[in-house]
Amino acid sequence: MTKLRLAIVGAGPAGIYAADILLKAERKFDVSIDLFDHLPAPYGLVRYGVAPDHPRIKGIINALRDVLDRGDIRIFGNVRFGIDVTLADLKKHYNAVIFATGAIKDADLDVPGIDAEGSYGAADFVSWYDGHPDFPREWPLDAASVAVLGNGNVALDVARVLAKHADDLLSTEIPANVYEGLKASPVTDVHVFGRRGPAQVKFTPLELRELGELRDVDMVVYDEDFDYDEASKAAIASNKQVMVIDRVLQSWRQRPSVNNVGGEASRRLHLHFWARPVEIKKDADGRVAAIVTERTRPNNSGGVEGTGELREIAIGQVYRAVGYFGSPLPDVPFDKRHGVIPNHEGQVVEKGSNERVPGVYATGWIKRGPVGLIGHTKSDAMETIRHLINDQASWWTPEDPSDEAIISLLAERQVAWTDLDGWHRLDQHEVALGAPHERERVKVVDRDEMVRVSRGE
Incomplete structure (x- = not known):
């Protein structure tokens, strides 16, 4: 049976929804998913773009946590795409990549x-x-x-x-x-x-x-x-x-x-x-x-x-507050006018020629622009995943698709990545900081401290 090794860049709702939908989809191949994010903690704009006095919307994190805590998705936090890991690296170790990097500017x-x-x-x-x-x-x-x-x-x-x-x-x-x-x-x-x-x-x-x-x-x-x-x-x-x-x-x-x-x-x-x-x-x-x-x-x-x-x-x-705008990614087509990765229903295309870029996909705000609520991201991901499944003939053929390959690469480049266990450590640490003050949590702000706590250092 064929196995799809998939990289998803962006661990916010768009990336997590895409991973969950693929794992639950009807397909004729096994799936292995690695989720990358430049931040040490997951959840993207739900953690860093929603006002702190919005507990109802923050509750979305509980649903996202349930997806990650199943244990069938690996997380690599504190990994910068284009610096720590490049598109060429992903081609060596995966069959395809979905960019779910959102819009933060x-x-x-x-x-x-x-x-x-x-x-x-x-x-x-x-x-x-x-x-x-x-x-x-x-x-x-x-x-x-x-x-x-x-x-x-x-x-x-x-x-x-x-x-x-x-x-x-x-x-x-x-x-x-x-x-x-x-x-x-x-x-x-x-x-x-x-x-x-x-x-x-x-x-x-x-x-x-x-x-x-x-x-x-x-x-x-x-x-x-x-x-x-x-x-x-x-x-x-x-x-x-x-x-x-x-x-x-x-x-x-x-x-x-x-x-x-x-x-x-x-x-x-x-x-x-x-x-x-x-x-x-x-x-x-x-x-x-x-x-x-x-x-x-x-x-x-x-x-x-x-x-x-x-x-x-x-x-x-x-x-x-007139809207957000996407940011370009190294070696990935980008539409400067609209702030998105040019695509057809999530299949990335070259700007100008509209030629398909094999193995490269987009979902969320970097796909459609910063419109709609978080819930709209699910239907967005379903469209992208449908094409990914049907595009099996044009997937990349990686040199080394083993699960250990990307870990060895990050270790060789001395990247202090964080994983799911690390997020649990940081999560518990923030909750403990809030407990004496009868608060839900006190968020750790310093990146180095986030990494140290996550890695148990």
Whole structure:
């Protein structure tokens, strides 16, 4: 019987789902899967891209853990693709590779002044508050008034973490340095700007509801944003999710804090709709000083158009949450415009010629772009795995497909890789750090410490 030796690069949900689906799929060959990740710990964006006060979404980790703990997938953490292991190496030891590397960079936003000091990508801020080992430990939270650009879940996560009192995060796995940084923040007002109206937002009702439950934070919405056009009314009437979002927003209009009148909280979170950023103004030192937005309105084709009415709000920082963007990988085709590996239903193709690249596949955000929720990654992986199974004739023919070959290679290159037992050690260590404080865990942030704990050194 033929055996498929498969490498998967990326140990987040996309990579783990792909491995699980392949192992459960109907096929006429045996399978052996090695999962590689540049981080010492698995789970990708679920561990490093979801706000720490989201226990429901964090619960996805439990399902992913069940897959890994079956013991039929090997993990090699702290292994950098293109440095520790190359595509040529994978061809020597595997029949195929699936890239599931996600998208962790911020998409660019072409607005004058976006390069000002105090202007940040939301993804970098998320990586900081989630304790990503490759990001600085400190974050300059030094502004009383802050702008967040975007109307998706990431924008709301960032706004919520900025507005929330640090002590209310102590029950989560928030790292100590993040707690101290947020505790010292002087923020009083967080402004969230979206180009379109309340009926066209991209966030989910759950995310929106959570904003209204923040302690000592007033929700501020503006009556002028709720003069709905016919398309918005139709969306509210026909889509249950839009209907719930509208219901939540309408309830906030009844609160005394609406339009900045009568609120008693020490912090305010403002939602501005129909507001397109047109400029970030700088002070004499090149720092963020204000945001200028143009009032928009619906056009006749489902989008928006500018009205020419400009508004300015003084701010000290701005976070753009307008989407994530994929990163190129050495020796792998890449579409610079869309930030993805070019592919046909997960089969990687050459950019330009669209010729198939035998043995190379993609899944998750690096395949389709950063759209959809974590659950969408499953159907994505099913499509890729279906092609992988059917493409048996074009698999690579490795020189040494033995299970020991990759271990010998990493040892020879003195790579301090981590495995599943190592993740269990790190997991137990973090839980033990949290126990004295009645916390679920305290996340280890330093990469070297993560590796030492994982390897039992």
